[in-house]
Structure formats: structure tokens, C-alpha cells
Amino acid sequence: MPAPAFARRQLLNLALIVAGATSATMLCVAPLPAQADTPTDQLVIGFSMNNLLSLDPANATGLDVSEIFANVYDPLVVLDATNPRQVLPALAERWEMDGKRLRFTLRKGAKFQSGNPVTAEEAAWSLHRVLKLNLALATVWKSYGYTKDNVEKLIRAEDPQTLVIEFAEPSDPRLVLYTLATSVSAVVLDRKVVMANEKGGDLGAAWLVNHTAGSGAFKLDEWRAKEVLLASRFDDHWRGPAKMRRIVWRHMSESQSLRLMLERGDLDVATGMAPSDIEALKTQPKVRAQSVQRGTIYYVAAQSKDGPFADKRVRLALRHLIDHDGINKTVMPHFGVLNQRPVQLGLAVTLPQPGYKLDVARAKALLAEAGFPKGFKTTIRAVAEPPFTHIATNLQATLAQAGIEASIITGTGNLVYGAMRERKFDLIVGRGGGGAEPHPYSSLRSLVYNPDNSDAAKLTNFQGWRTGFQSIALNDLIDKALLEPNEDKQLKMYQDAQRLYEQEVGGIQPVSQMVETVLLRSDIQGYQSHPSATTRLHGVSKQR
Numbered sequence: 001m002p003a004p005a006f007a008r009r010q011l012l013n014l015a016l017i018v019a020g021a022t023s024a025t026m027l028c029v030a031p032l033p034a035q036a037d038t039p040t041d042q043l044v045i046g047f048s049m050n051n052l053l054s055l056d057p058a059n060a061t062g063l064d065v066s067e068i069f070a071n072v073y074d075p076l077v078v079l080d081a082t083n084p085r086q087v088l089p090a091l092a093e094r095w096e097m098d099g100k101r102l103r104f105t106l107r108k109g110a111k112f113q114s115g116n117p118v119t120a121e122e123a124a125w126s127l128h129r130v131l132k133l134n135l136a137l138a139t140v141w142k143s144y145g146y147t148k149d150n151v152e153k154l155i156r157a158e159d160p161q162t163l164v165i166e167f168a169e170p171s172d173p174r175l176v177l178y179t180l181a182t183s184v185s186a187v188v189l190d191r192k193v194v195m196a197n198e199k200g201g202d203l204g205a206a207w208l209v210n211h212t213a214g215s216g217a218f219k220l221d222e223w224r225a226k227e228v229l230l231a232s233r234f235d236d237h238w239r240g241p242a243k244m245r246r247i248v249w250r251h252m253s254e255s256q257s258l259r260l261m262l263e264r265g266d267l268d269v270a271t272g273m274a275p276s277d278i279e280a281l282k283t284q285p286k287v288r289a290q291s292v293q294r295g296t297i298y299y300v301a302a303q304s305k306d307g308p309f310a311d312k313r314v315r316l317a318l319r320h321l322i323d324h325d326g327i328n329k330t331v332m333p334h335f336g337v338l339n340q341r342p343v344q345l346g347l348a349v350t351l352p353q354p355g356y357k358l359d360v361a362r363a364k365a366l367l368a369e370a371g372f373p374k375g376f377k378t379t380i381r382a383v384a385e386p387p388f389t390h391i392a393t394n395l396q397a398t399l400a401q402a403g404i405e406a407s408i409i410t411g412t413g414n415l416v417y418g419a420m421r422e423r424k425f426d427l428i429v430g431r432g433g434g435g436a437e438p439h440p441y442s443s444l445r446s447l448v449y450n451p452d453n454s455d456a457a458k459l460t461n462f463q464g465w466r467t468g469f470q471s472i473a474l475n476d477l478i479d480k481a482l483l484e485p486n487e488d489k490q491l492k493m494y495q496d497a498q499r500l501y502e503q504e505v506g507g508i509q510p511v512s513q514m515v516e517t518v519l520l521r522s523d524i525q526g527y528q529s530h531p532s533a534t535t536r537l538h539g540v541s542k543q544r
Contacts (some may be wrong), residue, residue: 033423037265038543041245043524045269046258049226050252051413056208057126057187059135063296065184066436066533071212071247072231072272076123076163076180078113080526086440087226091188091238092213093119093476094300103178104163108237112190113219118238120157124188125157127165131201137185139461143445144176145169170483182532189213193248209409210433217242217538226251241276243541257503262287262519268542269527274386275334278517286522291334292529295344295443297433298387300335302396303454304507305468308376313373315505317366320359321398327511331390337515341498342447342452344433345513349440349494356504363402375403375410381419382429384410391429391511421460423468431514432463436532440494444478447508448501451475467507475498 010459035443038044046349060069068077077095080086110118121426131139131151145168146154154166156297167176180186190213197207202516204213210431212220219240220230229249233243250267252258255274261267273281281287302318309315328338343350367375376443378399382392389410396406409415419425435440451457455485459465479494518529 012030012510018060037323037544039060039270040544042243042248043244043246043268043540043542044250044266045271046250046252046261046267047271048082048253049249050253052225052229054209055212055223055401056135056205057184057189058130058133058205059136060206060357061136062185063294063533064279065363066230067530067535068229068249068531069184069187070216070534070536071218071538072270073215074216075186075188075477076106077177079178079181079438079530081530081531081535087181089491091123093176097177099173100167101168102165102173102176104165106161106163106295107238108161110215111236112193112213112215113234113236114118114190114193114213115236116190117160118188118215120158120163123163123188123192123373124155124157126151126187126294127185128152129138129189129194130185133203133205135205137183139185140179140185144171144179144460145188160201170202170460172439172441172482175437175439175441175482178439178442184434189214189364212396212422217337217536218247220389221246235364237538239538242538244537247431247537258519260519265521268521269522271516273334273517273519278334278519281285281519288520289517290520290527290529291517292531293337293345294514294516294531295433295436295438296532297339297342297344297443297510297513298391298429298431298433299330299447300509301420301425301428301430301467301512302422302507302509303427303468305423307426308370308372308378309426309507310468311370312505313366313370314372315507315509317363317370317402318399319356319505320363320366321395321402321404322356322509322511323358323394323398324356326358326509327391328392331394332515333385334384334517335387336515338511339513340510341438341509342433342501342508343443343498343508344438344495347438349491349498351495351498358398360401365401367404372403375399375405377405378410379409380406380427380429381409381411381416383413383416388431395427395429407544412438420463420466423455423466430463439483440497440530444497447510448497449475449478451519463508464506469507471500474504 015515051064053058074091074470077087078090080088085422093107095104106120130153131148191214194204198204210223217237219234221230221232233242233245255277257276257336258270258273262270282289339345340353340356380392392408399406420428434446447463453470477497481490485492523542523544525541525543529535
């Protein structure tokens, strides 16, 4: 159970002291003082907490939260960090699957941090809770056909060690298994602790915003939003005690501050740094870089339901006005790699790149054919941070060459993606896609699929719906591919879906696939950044 408030505060203050000076102080120091290494038994990580808004597994969105959840909670299964298509045991030591259900056998002896035993009842209840609350993380389960009304019947404990997940509707069992391994919503909660903190029938939702109730290798001590999150080792973890006694996640959004603190030794790990700072640190003997490719895709989205981009010819002109090569060579190093397909790279179904190039003459001809010989005015929305703003600026310049006058609107994610969810935008430079699951349906469903294009449908979880682009033939092909039992036929269907999307010029134009570059002090051992952002720190140590 969490330490008393006074003790937690002492831990927090100590962590802030050992983690080093504030960013403002750091920027005033010249030359740098002698190195002050972090404690041998603590791992200090600098990253942006701007999108870390909740610790509730039913409502914690974004990549930023995934690493924290991977260490304070446990799921049933995990994906191998070096081969993400390989599913490995976690709380479930083995499983069986067929076209109708998944059956898990949970390991004996696993405990929550409270000391309560981990059982199949808690695993089932944790998924029930997600559907009953119907918050952000219910989306993926609803896409599989689960509802608050059917989930208790379909997901159930047969005995304390056996969990059965029956499919609500026909699906690819591998996709469901991948979701259980990657989604924050799939972690197992300590039901007794959560319900002891329930208020007004909220299933502990208010309490879980800034508390945890898991069985992970580290237990939450304290979280101060946009400041610091402290977690200490859980010695009774089923894998055995972690090598680090404490993890300190520090909120740091300025790349130069991250760089200086990593150079000093005040940080052990840093993410979210600008390419110039990454390149500078790669020359330092006591720092090394580790890059991992994620499934998320950077894109340019066009509002395709009405306005100029409702015309397929204008969307095709837009495709020819994106400088794919230039953006990926000058803007995306350490952020992404070229990908012009709505399916992540590295899968068996992924087609070779179509080779889209900047072609202003072709774009002008298409615009004239569509009735815009002199172009038109439009807007580009982008989150106010790199690489989004840099992509937007590049796009603004190439659009201007064809007579399209674009003004850039920057702001928070709510300003950008909020407008996208309301379908009130012209162009957006964004990042999305399923991505965490190494399965083509994950990306296609997120970026392409749109079962109901009416405004009243409010299918905001489908980015295809947000753009107003819909292809009935494409929807049908994606649906059929998901259920095709023959792997060769399924592969061809997914490839046909990519070709059809190219022909119909969808509302989302993929530009690059996300790459995250992590900078580490050279004495850090056992750190392996995970493609699904679920980086586990149980085996990390320091060699000094």
C-alpha cells in the first residue's frame, strides 16, 4: 500500500534534489559543473508529461502513459520488445485460442501490491469496468463488439486461475491477443482496493486519476502533474524484485534542458529531444542513442466531406504537393521514416512504397480540372511542437507553388484534434493509426475505415470518419480480410485494400512512420525501448 503522505513527500523532495537543478538554473550555468551522477539504485527519466492527464486504465490515452503503466501494472500477456509479433506470458502463463474464444491460465502466486492475490476474477472485472465506464479506452473493445450489457457474459472467470474471453462477434484472434498485450485498458486491477475507493458508483474512477492498484514491478509513490512521478520497487513481484529501487519520471519538455542534464549525469534516460541535440549527444562518450520504430503514422489529413478537398482531384493534387522526400530528409530524422501507406512498415502485408513525389505541374493541372485554376485559400492545423510545425511549414510552401494560400493554426492537441473530431478543419498535420498492435487491421481501421459517414454517427474514434472520406468497397474489403482464415488469401486482401485506398485517394495522406530516439547514459544496462511504447524497466541496471 502507498506510504504515508509525509514519507511520500520526503521521497519526492529527495528525488527532485538528486535529479538535478531546474531547467532555468541549468541554462544559466557555463561552463558545466562537475558531473553529479544519479544514485546507483535509481533510474531518472526525463520526458514530457504534457499529455499525461490520468492514471485510470479506462481513460488514460496517448503514448506517454504506456511506459508508466507497463511498470506499475501487469497485463495478461506482453509483446517481445525485439520481435513484437511474438506474444509472451505475463500474468497468464499460457493460453489457447480458436475462432470463438481465448482461454488463459493465470500463474499461481502472483500478488497485487496490496498483498491481495491476482486471480481470473480480477482480470475479468478489470475489462468489465472499462466497458461499464465507457470512457476513452472502451473504444477498442467496442470495436470488437463488446458492450456494458454483454461483457460480463462473454468475459468471465471459470475458476480463480482460468479466464475465458469469448468473442462478441467474429474476429481475428491474433488481433484481440495483441490488444491484450498492448492496450492500457487491458491491465489487471486490484478490485478490492479500487472498490474501497469508489464514490457514487464511479468504480473508483475519481480515485484512479492519480492513484494505481496494480501488480507491477514498481508501485506508485506520488505523481505531481507536469512535474514528477515516483515509483518504488515492489519486492514481491512475480518476476522477482526489480534491479532498480526507484524510478523517477521527470517532466521536461525543453530539448536543451534534457540535453544538458543528460550530459551532466542528472538524467539516466531522456526522450523527446530535438534532432540537433540528439546529434550533438551522439558524439558524447558517456551517452548512447537507441531508436525504435513505432506503428504510429504522421500524416496530412484533408476534410473530404465538403469544400475543395471533397473533390478527389483536389486530394490527388494535395498528394502531389507534399514533398515526401524533402520532409523525411530534413524534418523527420529521429522523428520518423518515409511511409506513404496506411499500414505500418515491416508487416508481411505491407506493399512497397508507391513513390509519391512533389510534382507542382501535375498538381496545377488537377486543380484546374477541378475548377481551381488559381488555387484557393485554406488552413493547416498542427500541434505546436516539432515535427508537426515543421511539416506544416514545408506543406505551406509547396501548396503556395500551386496557388493554394494556406495559413497555419498551431496550438494544443485539443485545438487540433478537437477540430478534427468535429470535422471542422481544412488540413491537419497529425499523427495516428492503431500502430501498437503488429496487425494491418489496427492501422486500416483507425486511418481508413468509416462505416457511417453521417455527422450524427459521431464515430470520432475512426480517423477516416473525421476526414469525411468513405469507401463502401474499402470497408467491405477490410471486413472480409479480418475474418479470412486462410493466411495467404488474407494477405492478398490487405494488400488489395492498400491499392484501393491509393486509387480512391483517401482523406489521410501518410507521410512518415514514427521513430522514437531515446538517449541513455552509457552505464545503463538492460534498457530496451519497446515498439508499442510499453517499455519495461524490471531488468534495467547501472554498471559503474
